[in-house]
Amino acid sequence: MRSKSLTFPLLILSLAAIPLAAQTAVKSAHGDISNAQGTKIGTAKFTPTANGVKVTVNVSQLTPGEHGVHIHNVGKCEGPAFTSAGGHFNPSSAHHGANSLFHDGGTSLVIHAKADDLKSDPSGNSGDRIACAVIEK
Numbered sequence: 211m212r213s214k215s216l217t218f219p220l221l222i223l224s225l226a227a228i229p230l231a232a233q234t235a236v237k238s239a240h241g242d243i244s245n246a247q248g249t250k251i252g253t254a255k256f257t258p259t260a261n262g263v264k265v266t267v268n269v270s271q272l273t274p275g276e277h278g279v280h281i282h283n284v285g286k287c288e289g290p291a292f293t294s295a296g297g298h299f300n301p302s303s304a305h306h307g308a309n310s311l312f313h314d315g316g317t318s319l320v321i322h323a324k325a326d327d328l329k330s331d332p333s334g335n336s337g338d339r340i341a342c343a344v345i346e347k
């Protein structure tokens with residue numbers, strides 16, 4: 211399930227929707243977004259709402275255009291490729307009630323070089339990982 215919930219002047223973000231059940235586990239969360247060189251270029255904020263979790267991303271120094279943004283399954287942002295962030299966060303396939311941004315190993319928010327095509331699941335074909343934030347309480 212995806213929702214295209216955020217629009218910015220330079221960005222159209224698509225996020226794997228975080229199910230309602232995550233609400234109880236997530237009070238609020240945040241992360242500093244770093245680019246491949248390790249420079250901080252923005253912040254991400256997660257706020258619970260009645261319909262799920264609202265994600266606010268403030269980021270600069272990206273190339274103009276659309277970028278895919280996902281929650282990835284590991285809370286580790288090691289540049290320049292950010293493969294450390296693992297695959298996409300997919301709570302419905304998680305075991306042990308790990309239906310939380312703060313499951314073992316944590317999660318991260320990853321910004322990709324290209325727009326998510328909103329078709330190819332789960333990759334979205336959005337290209338290289340260009341920025342990353344470890345999600346923290």
Ligand SMILES: [Cu+2]
Nearest residue numbers: 279280320322
């Ligand atoms: Cu991704």
